[in-house]
Amino acid sequence: MSEKLRIATTSLAGCFGCHMSLLDIDERLLELVEVAEFDRSPLTDIKHCGPCDIGLIEGGVCNAENVHVLREFRQNCKTLVAMGACAINGGIPALRNSIDLRECLTEAYIDGIGVQNPQIPNDPELPLLLDKVHPIQEVVSVDYFLPGCPPSADTIWKFLTDLIAGREPSLPPELVHYD
Amino acid sequence: MHSTRVEDCKAFVETLIHRYQCNPTELIRILREIQDRYRHVPDAAIEALASQLSLPRSRIVGVIEFYSFLHTAPRGRYDVLLSDSISDHMLGKQSLMDDLCRKLGVAPGVTRADGQVSVDNTSCTGLCDQGPAGLVNGYAVTRLTSGRIDRMVPLINESVPLAEWPSDFFAIDDNIRRADLLLNERPEPGAALAALLERGADALLDEIDRSGLRGRGGAGFNTAMKWRFCREAEGDAHYVVCNADEGEPGTFKDRVLLDSYADQVFEGMTLCARIIGARRGFLYLRGEYRYLLKPLQDLLAQRRQKGLLGDDILGATGFNFDIDIHLGAGAYICGEESALIESLEGKRGIPRNRPPYPVTHGYLGRPTVVNNVETLAAAAAIAVHGGQWFAAVGTAKSKGTKILSICGDCARPGIYEYPFGTPIRDILTDCGAGGTLGIQVGGPSGTFIEPGEYDRRLGFEDLATGGSFMIFDASRSLLDIVGNFTHFFAHESCGFCTPCRVGTSLMKNTLDKIHSGHGTAGDLVELRSLCELIKEHSHCGLGHTAANPIIETLERFPDLYEQRLKAIVFEPGFDLDGALEAARQLTGRDDSAAHLQQVDR
Numbered sequence: 001m002s003e004k005l006r007i008a009t010t011s012l013a014g015c016f017g018c019h020m021s022l023l024d025i026d027e028r029l030l031e032l033v034e035v036a037e038f039d040r041s042p043l044t045d046i047k048h049c050g051p052c053d054i055g056l057i058e059g060g061v062c063n064a065e066n067v068h069v070l071r072e073f074r075q076n077c078k079t080l081v082a083m084g085a086c087a088i089n090g091g092i093p094a095l096r097n098s099i100d101l102r103e104c105l106t107e108a109y110i111d112g113i114g115v116q117n118p119q120i121p122n123d124p125e126l127p128l129l130l131d132k133v134h135p136i137q138e139v140v141s142v143d144y145f146l147p148g149c150p151p152s153a154d155t156i157w158k159f160l161t162d163l164i165a166g167r168e169p170s171l172p173p174e175l176v177h178y179d
Numbered sequence: 180m181h182s183t184r185v186e187d188c189k190a191f192v193e194t195l196i197h198r199y200q201c202n203p204t205e206l207i208r209i210l211r212e213i214q215d216r217y218r219h220v221p222d223a224a225i226e227a228l229a230s231q232l233s234l235p236r237s238r239i240v241g242v243i244e245f246y247s248f249l250h251t252a253p254r255g256r257y258d259v260l261l262s263d264s265i266s267d268h269m270l271g272k273q274s275l276m277d278d279l280c281r282k283l284g285v286a287p288g289v290t291r292a293d294g295q296v297s298v299d300n301t302s303c304t305g306l307c308d309q310g311p312a313g314l315v316n317g318y319a320v321t322r323l324t325s326g327r328i329d330r331m332v333p334l335i336n337e338s339v340p341l342a343e344w345p346s347d348f349f350a351i352d353d354n355i356r357r358a359d360l361l362l363n364e365r366p367e368p369g370a371a372l373a374a375l376l377e378r379g380a381d382a383l384l385d386e387i388d389r390s391g392l393r394g395r396g397g398a399g400f401n402t403a404m405k406w407r408f409c410r411e412a413e414g415d416a417h418y419v420v421c422n423a424d425e426g427e428p429g430t431f432k433d434r435v436l437l438d439s440y441a442d443q444v445f446e447g448m449t450l451c452a453r454i455i456g457a458r459r460g461f462l463y464l465r466g467e468y469r470y471l472l473k474p475l476q477d478l479l480a481q482r483r484q485k486g487l488l489g490d491d492i493l494g495a496t497g498f499n500f501d502i503d504i505h506l507g508a509g510a511y512i513c514g515e516e517s518a519l520i521e522s523l524e525g526k527r528g529i530p531r532n533r534p535p536y537p538v539t540h541g542y543l544g545r546p547t548v549v550n551n552v553e554t555l556a557a558a559a560a561i562a563v564h565g566g567q568w569f570a571a572v573g574t575a576k577s578k579g580t581k582i583l584s585i586c587g588d589c590a591r592p593g594i595y596e597y598p599f600g601t602p603i604r605d606i607l608t609d610c611g612a613g614g615t616l617g618i619q620v621g622g623p624s625g626t627f628i629e630p631g632e633y634d635r636r637l638g639f640e641d642l643a644t645g646g647s648f649m650i651f652d653a654s655r656s657l658l659d660i661v662g663n664f665t666h667f668f669a670h671e672s673c674g675f676c677t678p679c680r681v682g683t684s685l686m687k688n689t690l691d692k693i694h695s696g697h698g699t700a701g702d703l704v705e706l707r708s709l710c711e712l713i714k715e716h717s718h719c720g721l722g723h724t725a726a727n728p729i730i731e732t733l734e735r736f737p738d739l740y741e742q743r744l745k746a747i748v749f750e751p752g753f754d755l756d757g758a759l760e761a762a763r764q765l766t767g768r769d770d771s772a773a774h775l776q777q778v779d780r
């Protein structure tokens with residue numbers, strides 16, 4: 001048997017909903033691990049990505065660390081996929097884009113109701129926020145976009161099985177129709 | 180807002196609502212008056228309007244946010260807008276803008292702290308032959324120079340009323356350089372209506388048919404056919420609308436027609452009214468031409484006095500018709516006929532689904548003819564001189580003449596009327612253009628032609644134009660021009676459909692990225708497919724043409740783009756490290772983790 005494919009996944013500025021949807025392929029996970037192995041992913045707790053075939057990115061880019069992680073994925077993954085509305089458009093986290101960063105942080109850490117010891121966190125361990133949340137394709141080049149919030153398990157499954165079989169992934173209308 | 184201001188505002192809204200008879204279709208006019216008085220539409224006014232017109236608040240806010248000349252936050256007591264058309268840029272607009280902002284101590288788009296002044300950009304003001312041009316509190320100013328800017332600054336700072344500003348600021352010339360069938364003579368007011376009454380509506384419609392007249396607003400639909408469809412359409416009322424929105428950058432011939440041939444335009448509307456059975460008509464005048472409002476209203480009053488408007492026109496019992504002028508509020512899309520009708524009804528100017536077309540379902544759902552200013556003026560002349568007079572000029576499919584507004588790099592910009600079929604080369608000779616890079620015919624949504632194509636001819640068969648004719652000499656950069664057009668469309672997209680709303684912004688950003696030397700081969704591929712997507716999937720004409728400048732140049736001059744690409748896989752289109760600056764300031768950090776490299780090495 002030929003070597004297994006390697007898949008890496010990560011959540012940037014996302015809610016983990018897309019990862020939940022990935023788990024939602026249920027028993028098909030067993031089929032998946034027949035042919036593929038997980039590299040860096042919340043499922044494996046591997047800290048850095050090695051050379052991979054497929055990288056699935058959930059969430060947009062909201063801080064400096066997101067940029068580093070995303071670049072690591074881009075360097076290591078042959079095929080990089082924006083999974084879900086946040087990765088594709090910025091999604092819910094990007095709602096802050098119309099608000100000035102200072103206002104945002106002041107509200108959260110200084111003026112907000114019930115804030116104790118008000119101060120804007122500045123520990124060097126913490127990644128700095130970008131002034132706006134960006135879709136991932138504004139920071140690296142992206143090969144595929146999987147729409148949905150989250151994309152359904154069937155969508156993810158159809159996409160992955162197409163890709164793994166060496167077919168150009170294609171999603172039938174019922175998987176990308178939301179009304 | 181202060182409570183006395185709130186009271187004052189409520190009382191003012193009350194009088195407006197009374198004056199406009201509580202009619203929600205008058206919403207835009209009402210909002211314009213509120214904007215004039217308070218320099219924005221205050222919250223108190225929105226509340227009062229919502230309750231008294233029984234409209235949801237969101238509908239009113241939606242309208243305010245839609246139109247460029249309406250605001251929810253106060254503009255300066257002097258609101259200066261400079262025209263962003265490519266022709267104004269070629270005449271040095273940007274340095275004047277920078278100069279003005281610096282001398283007044285304002286940033287573009289931000290009202291000065293003392294509330295005295297705001298300066299901003301606006302789409303083409305239709306004064307391209309006498310630019311750089313702009314608007315001060317809605318009134319057109321022309322031929323701006325650094326000298327004029329220097330004179331303007333103290334007038335603003337010292338609160339000199341606009342009426343006391345030097346009149347040369349506001350001087351607007353017709354610049355008619357070549358007159359033909361239409362511009363050569365003005366029929367006597369009433370002459371077309373007399374012919375109509377003498378010969379009857381059927382005969383007159385046949386005469387228009389014989390002339391072969393096609394719409395001058397761009398699409399070139401047969402005018403007699405449009406009128407006939409409308410006439411035959413069922414409805415308890417019919418309407419005539421004259422489209423004077425003239426928003427296509429580089430077009431300014433309707434302004435000249437309304438300045439010097441307005442009688443003829445109104446006569447054309449009245450003629451149409453009689454033929455289709457309308458009792459009411461509208462002139463939809465673009466907001467930029469506000470200075471024409473008063474003279475046009477005076478002219479309407481004169482026509483009423485002469486019995487050319489009102490009841491029993493020219494003594495014909497039951498020939499009742501009157502015209503109302505509706506001032507636009509800064510939205511190019513309102514030139515699209517169904518968006519225009521929405522706007523007339525007091526709504527956001529969003530194009531309707533078509534069919535049904537306005538000829539059967541127009542204003543208030545009733546059969547409506549929408550015609551361009553020039554079409555209506557031509558119809559009046561045809562009524563006087565006959566269809567054959569008109570049809571004898573032009574080509575097989577394009578009868579009569581076309582009025583061009585010529586601007587850009589030529590010795591004599593202005594208005595030129597040519598028989599259809601005239602070669603482009605002759606036009607260039609007449610206006611004194613040489614050493615050209617090319618001509619944009621029909622505005623940003625039209626076509627770019629190169630010197631090798633100057634034997635092509637004016638006409639629906641070959642080069643159609645609503646009137647815009649912009650000349651570029653060899654010193655100009657095609658990508659600058661394409662960039663200006665692309666920004667225009669992104670700004671004017673009405674926002675209704677996603678392919679155009681999102682697509683034009685992405686297209687603008689990607690083009691800018693490539694133009695400024697940060698693009699890669701992947702961006703170019705993206706840009707191509709984005710352009711196709713916008714063209715294929717948009718809802719209306721704006722979206723269908725918005726990508727044309729890029730599509731055309733990518734096809735014909737791919738090198739222009741390819742030369743600028745970076746030989747790397749990818750670079751973000753925004754300043755990554757700059758995006759951390761706000762956070763660095765807030766946290767006081769400057770360690771290495773507080774910075775990002777623009778390109779991943």
Ligand SMILES: Cc1cc2nc3c(=O)[nH]c(=O)nc-3n(C[C@H](O)[C@H](O)[C@H](O)COP(=O)(O)O)c2cc1C
Nearest residue numbers: 394395396422424425426514515516550551554720
């Ligand atoms: C985006 C867009 C803008 C338009 N702007 C104008 C305009 O400013 N003036 C105009 O007469 N027609 C304009 N049109 C064309 C009108 O929809 C309509 O076809 C025209 O007013 C009909 O009059 P005509 O038959 O006399 O040409 C525009 C169309 C589109 C799609």
Ligand code: SF4
Nearest residue numbers: 014015017084085086
């Ligand atoms: S796309 Fe939806 S599910 Fe996925 S991360 Fe964003 S919000 Fe969560």
Ligand code: SF4
Nearest residue numbers: 673675676679719722
């Ligand atoms: S194509 Fe553009 S202008 Fe036309 S409806 Fe869609 S968003 Fe509005």
